[in-house]
Amino acid sequence: MVNLLWSILNVALLLAFLYIFCRAALLVKRHIGLAAALFFGFGLLLVGCSKSGKGAAALSPVNLLTSVPKDAPLANATAIQRIDLGGTNKLELLAEYYTQDGTITKPRGLYATLSGFMLGHAWQPVTGWVGKRGNGLHYMAAINHHWDLLGVRVFTQAGEQFEGIMPLGK
Structure with missing residues (x-):
């Protein structure tokens, strides 16, 4: 509200x-x-x-897992989690992971994208973490929420955290 x-x-x-x-x-x-x-x-x-026109160019999502080397082989499975940020805005997290015989061996990447539009607000992914929990993925993502007034940054809520269990892709 x-x-x-x-x-x-x-x-x-x-x-x-x-x-x-x-x-x-x-x-x-x-x-x-x-x-x-x-x-x-x-x-x-x-x-x-x-x-x-300052922030009009869309940036490609970066891997929030900084410990993964850039030349690591691609994962063979993905999972997506959508989180409502308010209004029409949504945070979408895509996790890549390696699987063998139907069980998760280890995560490879966590990518965050933001969609929607609300005047005076901007969200920026900062960091994330994904880990194996049982035969599922437990995720945590931190984003900064910027409050703008006529294009001028007034306040930033740093490190809003979202976490939970990610449904696995079929």
């Missing part, structure tokens, strides 16, 4: 700034002219677009 209220605050502030900028453009047009108003409007757009 707090996440939704924070997003509503971001939208309200964005609309308020948009209203103020439109009024300022009309004032410039009325007193100086149409060319100056267009120049003013395009200038505001350039400033706003350069700020919002």
Whole structure:
């Protein structure tokens, strides 16, 4: 609920700034002219677009298990766990592991991806751990939750932890 209220605050502030900028453009047009108003409007757009395009590039997920060498052979089985972060946002964990005769021998990798959209929030995977427990996988993933206000980072909740037993792939 707090996440939704924070997003509503971001939208309200964005609309308020948009209203103020439109009024300022009309004032410039009325007193100086149409060319100056267009120049003013395009200038505001350039400033706003350069700020919002900062994190647009999607990064490929990295292996959160740092102890695994990069040249380790690929695993022969995977398991996926989906965790709801609030709103439309989900954390998806993919674990790779080696299996022999239907039993897990050891994990090879843990990859985290985030999906969904909520204005004013960003999540970043930090670290993770996966281990064999019986004939299942026990996982732990830590992520940072960033609270942004109009694109400016206000607060970071460091190390939110999620853990549990991961259902094995069939």
